[in-house]
Amino acid sequence: MNNLLEIRNLRITTLRGKSKVLLLDKVDLDIPHKCSFGIVGESGCGKSITANAIMNMLPYPLSISDGDIRYDSRNGEVELLKLDKKAIRAIRGQEISMIFQEPMTSLDPIFTVEMQMYEALAFHHPAMTRQEMRDRALEMLHRVNIPRPEQTLASYPHQLSGGQLQRIMIAIALINDPRLLLADEPTTALDVTIQAQILRLMNDLKEQNDTSIVMITHDLGVIAETCEEVAVFYAGQIVEQANVMELFHHTAHPYTLGLLQAVTSLGGESRMLYTIPGIVPPGGQWSQGCRFADRCARCTERCREAMPALTEISPGHKCRCFLNSEEVEA
Amino acid sequence: MRDYIIRRLLGLIPILIGISLAIFIIMQLIPGDVVSGILGIEQTPELRAMWEKKLGLDKPLVEQYLTWIGKAVTGDFGESFRTGAPVFPEIMSRFRISAELAIMGCIFAWIIALPLGIISALKRNSVIDRVVRVIALMGVSIPNFASATLIILFLAKGFNYHTPVKYVGLFENFGTNMEIMVIPAFILGSVMAGSVMRMTRSSMLEVLRQDYIKAVRAKGAPERVTIFRHAFRNSSIPIITLIGMQIGSLMGGTVVIEQIFSIPGLGQYTLTGINQRDYPVVQGCVLFIAVLYVVINLLVDILYTYIDPRISYN
């Protein structure tokens, strides 16, 4: 296996009443080793559920209807979706970790930080002594720049600030030296100066470790600051994927272009902001053609009739648009 | 923590005063008066005056209240009109029987309700979940006296079995006592079981959706740890609140159950008091049960602080 993680043909559905509704549609994704990979898109595009699917933790009533996820673990290649419960638990927190959007609610309110850090160790190393766990926990708190680590260990989550809690979440996520860290909007709930702290911390930790990071966000600024490779999600599909420089400087898909213009026109000369008209079509209301067609200024007849395929338009740069390639989705 | 308990204890005082006032005021609403109730047709002015003096009815209302409440705090609830026996010792001895019944009822309820509620939440919308929800709904909807009557009928017709009529204490003969108590306790617990099951299910579902449960799973936690250490402990607060509040209806339920199964507990005593217009008995029992309810709920509140560190911090 060349990559750390390979997702193939992943489909996720939810139940609406008694009918199944597709939320993620045939996604292929490769996460290389030692890479920071960005997934960007608006709410409901399928970016978060992809991360949950990797962990095999989709909440009810979501379920994986098709596809497989291969992962290059320390003990060799595994198929994440085919693992039994015990095996996937050994992966979670040890091989693959995850941090979440809301640090304020991501720690159990009735236990101390100490207990929640020890727990992460004990699940995977039952033989560890209390002293060893304490040493490791303190070391991790140092690494994420928590002032007064001893005192923090004895605290309950409600006694700490959002920024501190997110650091602790990162410390817990990295406590077993995972090879992959899934970060689901880790700074969205934080203030901009705290966001800067956390992003810098994550960049530093990436330098120190061999961990690959998947950064899931709606904020192109966060992507530009932290990622090497980017995939843009729209309505349950990848619409564009490229190296971060390529994506920002040679943007190919009209949706990506729209997102970029919407944010960059903020500082621009024109008083009127660039807007993408209309709204994202929710799951269950996708047309057979290109899902961006209704909002696209360059939409043609063909866009409404057929779905463009995600094709490579230059080395390493994939795009799903008839403006770049005539290929139709099979 | 100690400050919290002291604060709660102080907060109890106005409630207790309120309860006693409420009982006193309701007692004043008795049509006619107590003395004619006692004397019936034998009343003469002399006897009447004697009883009024004895009961302190010749004094102003405020003084009557203060005398009553002053005695009540020292454990003097007065004497029964019918038997002349002091009320408080009788309440205490009968309370033991009712407490046994209530505790057994609670245990039945929890043994049934907590596991079923948890399973129902974990397997929601499955067949098990639906069955559990129906059972729970039946539990809260079937009145004690109806299920008791039907069960007695069923046992009598189907197995020619009759529950023992004469009450035997727990320490006199354990086996017979259990034979007497099991069915009533089960019926008494069924209402609580129904509501605890519903609360456990909804509270578990609420907690299972929380981010920290997702985070615990992401750490690689075994389901057992996720469910019991994290989810159940967090969802226990509304369940405990409910249980505290259910203590009241449990005590109310003993009135009915003890009557049906001829168990000489506090409920039966109260009901006899009501039927015989034996006001000191009624007044004493009602005061005792209300205070008991308040005290149990205080203990529940204190229990919270052990479960949830956020509470004592206001």
Add this chain to the structure above:
Amino acid sequence: MSEQKRDILLDVRHLQVYFPIKSGLFKKVVGHVHAVEDVSFTVARREVFALVGESGCGKSTTGSAILRLIEPTGGEVYFDGENLSALNEEQLRLKRRDMQFIFQNPYASLNPRMNVWQLLSEPLKVHFTLSPEELKNRVEEMLARIGMTPDQLWRYPHQFSGGQKQRISIARALITHPSFVVADEPVSALDVSIQAQILNLMMELQQEMELSLVFISHDLNVVRHISNRVGVMYLGSLMETGNTEEVYRHPAHPYTQALLSAVPSHDPANKSKHIVLEGDVPNPASPPTGCPFHTRCAYCTEECRQAKPQLREIAPDHYAACHHMIKGD
């Protein structure tokens, strides 16, 4: 624009909002959250003044206190020369025709049991006596202005998307033709591609209706785009204020500098050089002495710990509250 030439509509003087902290059996007041601490600024006619800062800095409380939706603890607010603080409840209520509020969360700020017609006609019924015809015309005119059609009048809020709901909120606020509006984070609950649509609408309406706008936001890019003047808040105090471009180009206060540098750049080739602040914002229930920012400031001296700096003019229409005033670019 210098102070003399500006046609002042709103004059906020030493505004202060404290929230009592109650504790114990008798709910005794044991302290105060210093939400807004001595804030003064002015807003001219047809001007967009932005209040920017991080969560908990008091910007939203300031916005609500200006309109007395929250009662200020101290200070005065003059609106068109009239002291709002001196008005009684009824006088204030009538005054609201001319000064409105737009809320952050369109999902929560529209009564779910009222349809669009009820939502839009209600403010008119409160403040005007109109014939049914006039009422209908005014509502339909406003509806068209926000890009909606009359057939949507009978729908309820839950039948609209977030962006549409915020359009309705804006229409409800502007239908009485106020001269002044406070908009509290009006786009932050919306998706990126919808934000721009709403901002455009607000800017158009501001121009057309010659509104004065206090725009509250944590989004520095949005603030730069929409406002003429800006006030940067931290821990209940105004740290820096002035012409928006001037403040963004030459931030003088160390906090403003850190705040502006923390915004992620949208160009991976040109990553911003962050000034990363250490630590967290202090608790507003026990704010530090002296300068509110001194606990995290790299230039902190003894003076900063002792005395609270006042806003001083450091350039034309550019004020900052700092003892040191490091001129930055």
Add this chain to the structure above:
Amino acid sequence: MKREKKPVINRALPGNESLLRQLWNDPMGRAGMIGVGLVILLAVFAPWIARFEVGKMNSKARFAAPNATFWFGTDNFGRDIFSRIVYGARVSIIVGVVAVSIAAGFGYLFGLIAGFFEGKAESVIMMVMDIIFAFPHILLALFIVAVLGKSIVNTMIAIGIVNIPVFTRTVRASVKTVKSTDYIANARSIGLKKMAILFRHVTPNILAPFTVQATLALSGAILTEASMSFLGLGIQPPDPSWGSMLSDARKYMEQAPWMAIFPAVFIIVTILSFNILGDALRDVLDPKLKL
């Protein structure tokens, strides 16, 4: 920061027509509506449905097993059980509705005052409610009836009083939630008068939890009445009540089990129907709670 808060209390349901339709489309809601509907039909049309005069004794037909004439059999006085059950429905519903109206009326008023105006009034009201709440429902009701005397009116008053606190609490909690919503702040910012806010904005938005509470309280009130009558302290003979019918049946359990079975079944089905309806109503009115 994109943190979408869900609207509190309910998502609006335009008009009641669609509410009933939504209930009907839900299997549980439909079951509840049918059950409750049947009991109400029995109560309203009792004189037409009953086959015999309700108190009519027939010494020749004592303990008759269910047959073509006496569908549910007869009791120890030879009275037709079916007819007594039909009239018993009337008694249950009347007692339930009157008691819940008393409770809901006072509870609404107290809850609104406590929730909307807060301050001293709230402290006093909630203290009184806590005190009433400290007495077990049935015990307090029995106590009140014991003091006031046994009668149908006193039964209704007693059940009404014991149900006031739960309504007060529901209304107060909903008013407080609604009051803290942005749409109430919005109504203030528009310049609405306090009373207009209270009646136009607050009241419609607390109707949902209030309606749910009323439905559940009805089942509770019917249960309490049946329990009291069972203990001989509720509805007094010769008025038929399911509770007292069941109580009478206990003496003749061996020879005439139908005397127990039919009243028991009707009590259970009635209370179950109201509870199912209440649950379904809550699910429809407040999708957030539907778990």
